[in-house]
Amino acid sequence: MGRAPCCDKANVKKGPWSAEEDAKLKAYIEEHGTGGNWIALPHKIGLKRCGKSCRLRWLNYLRPNIKHGGFTEEEDQIICNLYISIGSRWSIIAAQLPGRTDNDIKNYWNTRLKKKLLGKRRDSSQSRRLLHPNQASSNEDAAHGEMKDEARSQTLSASALERMQLHMQLQGLCGSTTNYPFSFYYNNPALWPKYHPLGDRVFQNQPAPTAAQTLARPQDSNETLIDSTHQSAAFPMQPEMISKSSTSAADVIQEGIDHSPALGFHSPSSSNFDSVGLHADLQSLLYCKNNYSSFLGHEEQQLGELSSCKELYTEKESSNWFAGNGFEDKLPSMGCWDSALHSDSLMVQDYSMRYEDL
Template identity: 50%
Template structure:
């Protein structure tokens, strides 16, 4: 037996919200708040012929105070890029680092502009050619990569090329994938003792010997703000491993060891492991073994 629908689909209005509907919803929530409420029951209370989930979405993405729309700054772009490359399409977590931004907004921004902006820095076909040329002898590798993994691989290559054009991963296929895939150290601070953890992203470029001197990016740590949605202690989240830290800084460098270097490659292998969400679930160990095989294929190419 299937689940009962959350609302009577036949009697709910769909499509764009009218100003009157917005006003009703806003007035009610401003008066009663959203905490402890029931979104499913809310539309009945205020006489809206809308699905409760639709009301929630409308409030969170549009009516809520202090919502910013459009006009993403360069800094916000960087944060989105870094987090996307690190944790993938976990938009709610990314949104939590950007006050006033909603996950939907960021998702749309990424899909429509930011991705193209990044991929446009290098000629797309050029990258695809390099990738396919290099993996011609190991089709299993490219076949194993999902679109998401390919996309992130491309973005990694391009960012690396920007940071170090001469010795970059992108420009030196001979190095693939024997160098760090992402020159970024991610630190999660205050992950224990009940406090809200922070993500701190730091370029690892300064930790290595500069190769070209003037092409390295700023190595200052960039505080990413409170990690509202949060990871759990000990949870493996892609490159992030939130370790027990006794109340001190839990530092995790996803690229310290060989296996760690490989972790990000596994992103997007969700189809292979039969889950739409393989980021740090309880079955990570099983999935990781499977994903590690995939990485080895990539490593040996």
């Protein structure tokens, strides 16, 4: 027996919102707020819409200060950095980009930025199978729960693969500055956005530089590197940090770092990485095709190797790095991407070693 629907589906309008509906919803919320109950809201204002639909419409379209389209280079970089770092946690990524919605960023990533970064070759049938194995599977497969779970797991891995590919591209540009490819982001505090659980609202009230501003001034990265008090607050957000917690999420993560020196998480104060150079590399990757064309030369082979490694990408096999590093207690809901990420990292590590031998 499934969960009861949140609204009477039969009497609820679907599809595009009319101007009249928009006006009603906007006027009501601007005057009364949501009242803390989205489900009841449409009834109050006489809209034949699901409460969830109203919420989505408000958050993604009607809310003040929403920006649509026209992503800047700066925003591209932030999205790229965060996607590599945390995966498809669009709400968290959106929190770093004032005026942007998770849906917008998700669409932008899926339709444009991903292609921009990974290149058109990703559309080849090979990579299509690699990245969307569930789409290639038959309908009868989907009808079976086990197969569905497997497909989900593979889809998850696909996302992880994408991030890994981005990492490899970055590594190809930046050279192997470390044995641990995923430390690229963590080793560059200049690329770390600030974590603001309340998103825009906090940005509006806080004069501290946004991630975009931090990113936009790589020449200032030295001060970021040196400032150890800044480090805790500036550490890249982890998805679970967004959950309501009484303790500082940054502290939780920082503690995790402090106890995991072997995993490539160098504290900024001890890091001597050239964040300026890396920033430039990322910018080149995003905006200068020439710079990553050399990478594409290896991509065919890489994809082949990735296929052979794909079986490594199961959640069962991926032991959670965070377990054993003091994270499991504090981050109880650590999502499956994390284990996939860990699995990725092992595979990438292995792969990168072989790659460097080429």
